[in-house]
Amino acid sequence: MADLPKPKKTDDAALSARAIERFKLLKKDARTIAAQQVLRLESAMCTQRRWHPHAFRAFLATHPLLRHLVQRLVWGTYSTDGERLLACFRVTADGAFTDAGDNAIDLPGDDSVRIGVPHALDLASADAAAFGQLFADYELLQPFAQIGRDTHHLEAGERGEHALRRWEGRSVTTGALLGLLNRGWRRGEAQDGGSIWDFRKPLGAGAMASLGIAPGIVVGMMREGEVQTVGPVLVGRVGQWDTLDTSVALGALPAVAVSELIRDMEYVCALPGRHSDTDRTHDAAI
Template sequence: MMAGAGHEALLIEVAARYQQPAVLVALRAMLNQDPLDLFPAKFGAAPAFWTPHSWTRPRLASNGKALPDAALDALGAMLRFPQTEGVYAGLDQVRQACTPACLTAFAWELFCEWQEDGMDSKENWVFNALRVFGDDDVARKLTALIRSWPGAGQHARAVAGLDVLAAIGTDTAMLLLNGIAHRVKFKGLQESAREKIRQIAEARNMTAEELEDRIVPDLGLDDDGALLLDFGPRQFRVGFDETLKPYVRDQDGARLAELPKPKPGDDAELARAAAERYKLLKKDARAIAAQQVLRLEVAMCARRRWQTVVFNTFLAGHPLVRHLVQRLVWGVYVDGRLESCVRVDPDGGFTNAGDDAYALGTGDDVRIGVVHLLEMPAADVAAFGQLFADYELMQPFAQLGRDTYALTSAELASDRLQRWDGVVVPTGRVLGLTNRGWRRGRTQEHSYAWEFTKACDDGRLVELSITPGIMLTLTDEHDEQTLKQVSFGSTGRHGRVDKSAPLAALDPIAASELIRDLQWLGA
């Protein structure tokens, strides 16, 4: 481990202090050991559900030949090796030698057999096959199970599933992992997913928000954010609306309700492949859309800013996210001050409120962010509203037409917001606060949660109390919740408001968004 971390020279230096040649010889023998020889002397026998001869058989990429029975048994043995110190080198060789599709199918069928056999925790090595051979399709299917397992008392199994998503490591797998971190009804699983995202981000030397920028799949779209579906004589171009829902246009540019059925003159094979591609695209886009819309809205409320190069690469230039970016008004900030409001046109350029080209500065002091309505000059609000109407651009969330609010003078002097004390609201609506940047508070006896909290950008916290509370293992036990006080202050050790602070410390945007959330809650 130390040598692998770059400390081999130090190890040799320390060994030399013994002034015994045998010590250096032994150390070098250890460091030069063949990775294929690093396996346990004893490991478990194959379980009863190990019946690989009836599964999709791995095939060599070089000649398409299927692996013989003896090789399958060797593969099973390698999968049962502990992976505490990393993937066994032999599995990497298998992955390089065989076609990815057949290995993935083999791994999933092994996993399904384990499920059918009762998922004995002693045979959790089955996850190793998904870690090593899993792909985006495995990640999608596994995510559905991960989300359901805690409800069946299988929290540990769900956490092991998070490790598999992290090991698969594709953009789609990371996006699905991030989705669990942001939205799942089991708080313990959500916290585990958030910690996993934090670890991955830390390993890549970035923040969780920066990681989120980089893990959005492009879904195979071209540089213009479109996709051509080929039927042979006919082609259809895929676009996306303000919710990232895909649609198709025919060769004349007419928008169609759905991808047409093949005609007798079409190439049947191409048409079938195009239909499958569109079906998968719709499924993936649906999984991505809610996350990305929420991410940009939260970024607006939290006033997150991007460097120009990062914005152009991961937002305006991203094949999928660009469809949201082009439907929003962006602020150009210089030294933290709003210099201009702009929009991004289909070519990736910037235009101002007069629809004239805008030259974006490239200095280190320039940042770009989704501008909040309270920051925008009234003239820009009207001008961009007209531009978006002229171009028939619907916004992914309320920006130009956003409701804004302000605290009263009495509220500014208080540390509590009491407008909604005693208001009764549906429990489902309270749970919906998690889609607006709120988090459930720490669960207490009987897995009840009585608080929801929202972090402010200065490190302080807003806390909403409810009664009778929400039992997270049975969220429909109470149909309604009574809202209690809304507190504001510093964060305590249990993630609750500790030392209170006057609401006047909230900036106007944070105060407006807080009132807007509660107004929505009590609507």
């Protein structure tokens, strides 16, 4: 966002000062909103959210603020059930739609397709390479990792399990765990003594993951450097009180959900003694 032009000598000094202050506040709000929308779009990719074409045009592709983020992502048209990726496209600076070869295409305006942000697991290698080169040519930096995002798969023998145990017993800091709040996780409810003993992540279709920690985080006495031991990542159906009910085999989860769970845990366990400045924004929530 560009700055306001400097006031002229003929401009009202008081009005100019108020306009400058208001513009500064608007810039601050725009940065905050943009950061929130980046997380929202990344979550939409990971949870495989789909939009009707008219909603995509009205609320994303032509939105005064969001269009600047939309133009830096690869988008896909999907079958009406949202499962099958039909084609990929991008949104240009003038609001047109092009394929990986930068050729203009028409986006269906009816309900014959759905629109979504393809995950790296769904992108064909040829499409990923072509759009990656196209974005490089236009000097477009993606707002989050999409093309080339690290992906993960279950190991042999894990598909029938109801929990991921690769990191069980690993030591991490409370600060590192709080970074999960930027990745779609939320803290569990405070239990006896005001302690939080788990983090939870909705996986869609009524499923949820739960990561147990010990000794837990005491509400109001959080110490970011405190060491926590992580348990297995349990998966199951969401119960009445937002807790796990019936367990679910890992192999029954969508491949994207599995990949993102593993990615989250690799992130946490790779940062045993560090956490980012962004993580500190969640301190007040504990």
